Amino acid sequence: MCGFHLVRMSIAALARPITWAPLVDITIPVYNEERDLATAVRRLHAYLHRDFPFSARITIADNASTDRTPAQALRLAFELPDVRLLRLNEKGKGRAVAASWLTSDAMVVAYMDVDLSTDLTALLPLVAPIISGLSDVSIGSRLAPGSRVVRSAKREAISRGYNLLVRFVLGLHVKDAQCGFKAMRADVARRLVPGVENRSWFFDTELLVRAERAGLRVHELPVDWIDDPDSRVDIAAAAVENLQGVWRLATGRWIEAVSAHLPAHGAPKTGPA
Numbered sequence: 001m002c003g004f005h006l007v008r009m010s011i012a013a014l015a016r017p018i019t020w021a022p023l024v025d026i027t028i029p030v031y032n033e034e035r036d037l038a039t040a041v042r043r044l045h046a047y048l049h050r051d052f053p054f055s056a057r058i059t060i061a062d063n064a065s066t067d068r069t070p071a072q073a074l075r076l077a078f079e080l081p082d083v084r085l086l087r088l089n090e091k092g093k094g095r096a097v098a099a100s101w102l103t104s105d106a107m108v109v110a111y112m113d114v115d116l117s118t119d120l121t122a123l124l125p126l127v128a129p130i131i132s133g134l135s136d137v138s139i140g141s142r143l144a145p146g147s148r149v150v151r152s153a154k155r156e157a158i159s160r161g162y163n164l165l166v167r168f169v170l171g172l173h174v175k176d177a178q179c180g181f182k183a184m185r186a187d188v189a190r191r192l193v194p195g196v197e198n199r200s201w202f203f204d205t206e207l208l209v210r211a212e213r214a215g216l217r218v219h220e221l222p223v224d225w226i227d228d229p230d231s232r233v234d235i236a237a238a239a240v241e242n243l244q245g246v247w248r249l250a251t252g253r254w255i256e257a258v259s260a261h262l263p264a265h266g267a268p269k270t271g272p273a
C-alpha cells in the first residue's frame with residue numbers, strides 16, 4: 001500500500017465522526033496477525049450485520065505489531081462502518097483489552113481472539129445475560145459441561161491443570177479463567193479494570209478473581225472451541241507469568257486474612273479489667 005494512500009485512509013478513518021454509542025463493543029486484540037485479521041473482522045462484521053439483534057462496534061486493538069497488521073487494520077476501519085482502531089506502543093493482550101474497554105462508550109464491552117476459535121453463534125448468549133441485567137460479567141468456558149473443544153492434548157492438560165490450581169489456591173469458582181471470549185458491563189469494567197495489575201496473559205484470571213471478590217455475578221457459558229495452532233503464546237513464559245500472578249493474588253489474600261484477625265492498632269483492649 002503506498003504512503004499517500006495510507007495517509008488518506010488514516011485521515012478518513014480518524015475524521016469519521018462517532019455519532020452514536022453502540023450497545024456492544026467487541027474488541028479484537030491483535031499482535032502480528034496480518035494472516036488472520038482481515039478474514040476475522042469481515043466475518044465478525046457480517047455476522048453482526050446479519051444475525052446480531054443489537055447495535056455493535058468492532059474495536060481492533062493492536063500493540064506494537066511489526067508486520068502489516070496496522071495497515072490492514074486501517075484499511076478495515078476505512079472500508080467498514082463501525083470499526084474502531086486502537087494502537088498502543090507496549091505489548092500485552094490485557095493492556096489492549098483494558099485500553100479498549102476503558103475508552104468505550106458502549107454499554108457492554110466484550111473481547112474475542114482474532115482466530116475466532118469460539119464459534120460466533122456464542123456471541124449473543126454471551127452478552128444476553130448482561131443486557132438483560134442477570135449478570136455483570138459473562139465468560140466463555142471450554143471446561144464447563146456442554147462445551148465442545150478441539151485442541152491438542154498438551155493444551156488441554158495445561159488448561160485443566162492451571163484452572164485447578166487457580167480454583168484451589170485462589171478460590172475462583174468459574175471453571176475456565178483463560179478463554180479468549182469474555183464480556184462485561186462497561187460501568188463494571190470501569191470500576192474493576194484499573195485495579196487489575198497484570199496487563200498481559202494473567203489479566204483474564206486477575207479480572208475474574210477481582211470480580212468474584214467484589215461479589216459480582218459471573219455467568220459461565222459453555223462454548224464450541226476449535227483451537228488455532230498458530231499462537232502468539234510462549235507457553236513457558238506465560239506459565240511463569242501466570243504462576244507469579246497466582247502467587248501475588250494468593251499472598252495478598254493471606255495477608256488480608258491475617259490482618260483481619262489482628263487487633264487494630266490503637267484499638268481499646270477488650271477482656272477482663
Ligand SMILES: Nc1nc2c(ncn2[C@@H]2O[C@H](COP(=O)(O)OP(=O)(O)O)[C@@H](O)[C@H]2O)c(=O)[nH]1
Nearest residue numbers: 029030031063091092093096113114231232233
Ligand atoms: N493487542 C495484543 N494482542 C495480543 C498480544 N499477544 C497476543 N495477542 C492476541 O491475543 C489473542 C490470543 O492470542 P493467541 O496467540 O491466539 O493465543 P492462544 O489462542 O492462547 O494460543 C490473539 O488475537 C492475538 O493476536 C499482544 O501483545 N497485544
Ligand SMILES: [Mg+2]
Nearest residue numbers: 113115117228
Ligand atoms: Mg488462539
